[in-house]
Amino acid sequence: MRFATYTAEGGTFYGAVTDAGMIPLNDTFPEWPTLLDAIKAGGLGELAEDAQGRTPSHTDYQFEMVLPNAPRILCVGVNFPDRNAEYKDGSEQPKYMSLFPRFASGFTGHDRPLIRPPESPQLDYEGEVAIVIGKGGRRISQADAYDHIAALTICNEGTIRDWVRHAKFNVTQGKNWDNSGAIGPWLVPFTDAAQLDDARIITRVNGEVRQDDVLSRMMHPIRREIEYISTFMTLQPGDVIVTGTPTGSGARLDPPQFLKPGDVVEVEVNTIGTLRNLIEDEAQ
Template sequence: MDIPARIAAFRADGKDRYGVVTDAGIIDLTPDYGSRFEGLQEAVEAGALEELIAAAEGRAPTWAEADVEYIIPIARPEKLICIGVNFPDRNAEYKDGQAAPSKPSMFIRFPRSFTGHGQNLVRPPESEQLDYEGEVTIVIGKAGRRIAREDAYDHIAALTLCNEGTIRDWVRHAKFNVTQGKNWDSTGSIGPWLVPFRDASQLDDIELTTRVNGEVRQQDRTSRMMYDFRYIVNYVSTFCTLVPGDVIVCGTPTGAGARFDPPIWLKPGDVIEVEAQGIGILRNGVEDEPC
């Protein structure tokens, strides 16, 4: 599957910008649309992603990719919701003897816990247990409450990727929640860009792969998810109103570092790549937090 139009948020010349990514570089649309849309979040809220793509047609790149710093595409979502244990083998990894749950596990992350494509994940001094989780991520484009399964795809504006980086020992600090281990600053990443959602084939059965230093650690297909994308939109919208710009991170396959014996934690110098067909590759290094 070819990658369709890609719209990225980035920082260049000291300013946050957005534009269309091509093989030759990035077409900066901020000068044309900045007065209407402060960022891609506002463009999603206005239903204007296709307008931005059309505006870049036939234009020469403004920036080389090497001259920009990618930032997370949706800077201030009202909700950033993560789905846990959403592939069959992930449930078996827990080795707790429990059957697969009938409803999804969920938790909330803060935008500050993510960084952009090409930036380093940050390992804090309080723990060496920084782990990776590659996930397909959807961005809501149309508001709704109690959205029917058959209508769910009408509410998705775009797709992106997430490395849902986690501090494992802090996840286990409490009995019923994982918030502490999921929200350290810059421990995860989202990006590299938004791919407008146009067709069910972009989600229903695509391959999702995570590599660490070139080694495949996670690989599965979205058709094997226990809770598919339609179900996720339906379920989440039952208890809260989904609004344009909301971000839902939809679950990771088996193979995170915690599941090796002994565990393999991320360390400075590692390179993690999360790749999904038709979306792209989200790539990040690792560094220690300056003390």
């Protein structure tokens, strides 16, 4: 079962995704007005049961960022061995992971445009797996980490590259431009460790493969990410962790190849689906 947030008939809904259209579920569960509320209540199983056998009632719709009211989005940077080497600074594999926050306003949904701002032509792509926390906790062990995941989704963690260099110790400015990235298309409930352990990320730009790697090669595996992050902050249901991107982003190609209007970026994860976005310039 897959769950998405979407707009249709002038309203915003969440529901089950089928090949024939959307099955709206928020009217059936008024106590959970958003998909985030359903996650906080541990309700994805109930949503799946309710959607079984129902006929889609929305066939004309647009995907939205899958959790537009996500309370906290934390991203792990430079988390594949070749990605660390791309920086060409001679550094060894880092002992601790790099982390930075992103905000929901920086993301749009599947098949919606990523926006290149007039301030910079350096819009770049980063294909990643994102996990959604379902059970909160502090100082979570690696052995228990997967028990705290409710669902998986895909992130194109779009970045304005020159703006991440505006200060010495942070990248926040380059990571939070409105609609510069996307999360979606849907949430897939997490039920089996193989959904992460066997996951493969492929990012294509206009059909050309730019990134291709497997999560099992991460320097800081997802179990470790949950353990480490929950050491200094209490994870809460609905928190999103964007787990890291492979080598091959546009900034690291020779010469660099940044995204331009008309480009199509697809991030495919074999255990989740495909997130697709067109690039547009910001309307003036």
